[in-house]
Amino acid sequence: MAIGVVAGIVLAAILALIGLFKLMWRVAEPNEALVISGSTHRTEGIGEGMGFRIVTGRGTLVVPGVQAVRKLSLDLNETQLNVDCVTHQGIPLRVKGVVIFKIGDDLVSIANAARRFLDQQKMMPERVHIVFAGHLRSIVGGLTVEDMIRDREKLTGQTRAACGTEMEKLGLIVDSLQIHEIEDPTGYIKNLAMPHAAAVQRDARIAQAEANRLATEAEQTAFARMAEATRDSEILQAGYQAERDKAAATARQAGPLSEAAARQEVVVQETRVAELEAHRREQQLQADVRKPADAAAYETRTRAEAERDARISAAQAKAKETELAAAAEATRVTTAATADAAATEARGLAAAKATRATGEAEAAATQAKGLAVAASAKAKGLAEADAIKARAAALAENQEAVVAQQLAENWPAIVEAGAGAFGNVEHMVLLNGAEGMSEMFAKALTMGGTGLGLARQLLASMSQPAAPGSAADTTPVNGKTASASHQIPIADA
Known part of the structure; x- marks a missing residue:
């Protein structure tokens, strides 16, 4: 009893060990790798501390609950x-x-x-x-x-x-x-192959035409030989038939016609000879004239047909080449015309914009210049009017002061006019030096009321508007007022 219990316990332990081993043992198939994670492992060629282990082509023990096993397919x-x-x-x-x-x-x-x-x-x-x-x-x-x-x-x-x-x-x-x-x-690849395909098709057509020509030539030669053989056979058959007919007639007329037959034998023989001679001549003519003529005619006809086919093929190829060249030229001309039209349009738009901008700038400049000239003329006219008004007011209040100021401003002209009195004097003797000269000059200015008359003329020219064309007429020149020079008569010394 005890032995049976012990045996059962041992058997149970063995079975448990076997089950535990199967649970812990994992085998990698030839087309997969087992990736075992859950503890630090050292794998050859990778280094330490990778964190997982790789198993291929063999089995390994795995601790359930501690380590995880996953499969990675190598298919x-x-x-x-x-x-x-x-x-x-x-x-x-x-x-x-x-x-x-x-x-x-x-x-x-x-x-x-x-x-x-x-x-x-x-x-x-x-x-x-x-x-x-x-x-x-x-x-x-x-x-x-x-x-x-x-x-x-x-x-x-x-x-x-x-x-x-x-x-x-x-x-x-x-x-x-x-x-x-x-x-x-x-379709680029197809277009790339088209020239080669066309060349191959052309060569194939030429080769087919040449083969057809050779086949036709051989057929015609065979037909001619067949006709010649048929003719020779018919001629021979006709000769044999004539001989058979002759023999039959001779047999039938053997009795009463034997003599006539004998007489006619010579004629028959002569006719036979003539026929044979004619046949020989015909054969000679066939061999010497007809056959060479037929061969020459056939050769000429065949060559003409071949040259015609070649010319047709060349004309077709030339027409195709001309058509392609015309299409390419048309495309190129269309593209160039489109580009020239676009460039011309762009240049025209740019020129129009530039012309418009230039015209607007010139118009603005002309307008500004005209406004400036008008403003300047207006300011100058206002200034001259104010000056005239001021002179008129000054003359009304203090005429002597104004006259004195005008005399001071025009004194050089007065002195020049007084010095003109000595223009005709060739020799002058002064007894008292500079004082005599001063006295002489003062007398020249005052002689006959000349100096006073000049002062009055100056005063009249400032106080009254001058008549056009008079001696005191003032004319604005370049924005300034110039006075006409006064001629002062001075008595000769």
Whole structure:
């Protein structure tokens, strides 16, 4: 009894150990990696303190409740590329392809991928598409359409090289990158291939025409030979038939006509000879004249047909070339005319604006100048009127003071007029020196009331308006009033 209990306990313990072992033991499949977190681990090639452990291709013990185990798939993934790009020539293209990638097998790549995609493995194709689309647009922007068509491997290699660093940071490696198709919505690639396709089509048509010519020539030769054989056969058959008929007639007329037959044998033989001779001559004419003539005629006709076909092909090609050149020239002339019209319109608008601005500025300047001249003339007239009014008032109040002031202002003219009295004196003797000269000059000024008359004339010229054309007439010149010189008679000494 005790032994059975002990055996049951031992068996239960063994089963519990087995169950606990199965619960703690985790095995990584060949296409997955186990990421175990929950304690600090040291992983070879990564360093210490990573915070999680990576297990691939083997089993490991996991403490339930302390450590967490999650799986990271190492299967292949793919993402379809459908990227709109613009080439170096400014031509829009759509590049289609496929990228096949996976998480790297080394621990560094698995660790990088685990940090980024452990809970978002379904987002990996989208992220990879974003990376490749950006680099693909950048690379296509530096290439031409011709480069992409002739060297597609170059585009693929540059794209893989550009994305390699970023994919390595994500823990991913690219197994394959294929560019399936380059779509051209503008038709540039089709237009690029049209000259080559036209040249191939032209060569094909020429080759077909040459083959048709050779076939027709061979057929005609065969037909001629068939006709010749038929003719020879009919001639031979006719000769054989004549011989058979002759034999039959001879047999029928063997009795009563034997003698006539004998006589006619010579004629028959002669006729036979003549027929044979005619047949020989006919054969000779066929061989010497008709056959060479037929061959020459056939050769001439065939050459004429070939030259006609060649001229037609050349004329069609020339017409197509002329049509394309005319279309290109028309496009160029239209573009140039449009550009010249736009430039002429812009220049006309600029000239009109400049002319308008110049006219407005000149009009403003002329208006300002006229206003200034008018204001100046008005101010000068007012000033002269005020001056005349002031002189009139001064003469009314103190005539002697005004006369004295005017005499003082005009004294040089008075002295000059008095000195004119000595203009006709050739010799003068002064007995008392300077005093005699002063007395002589005073007498000259006062002789016959000359000085007093001059003073009165000056006073009259200031107090009364001068008549036009008189000696005291004042005329404004350049804004100033000039007095006419007075002639003062002085008696000769």
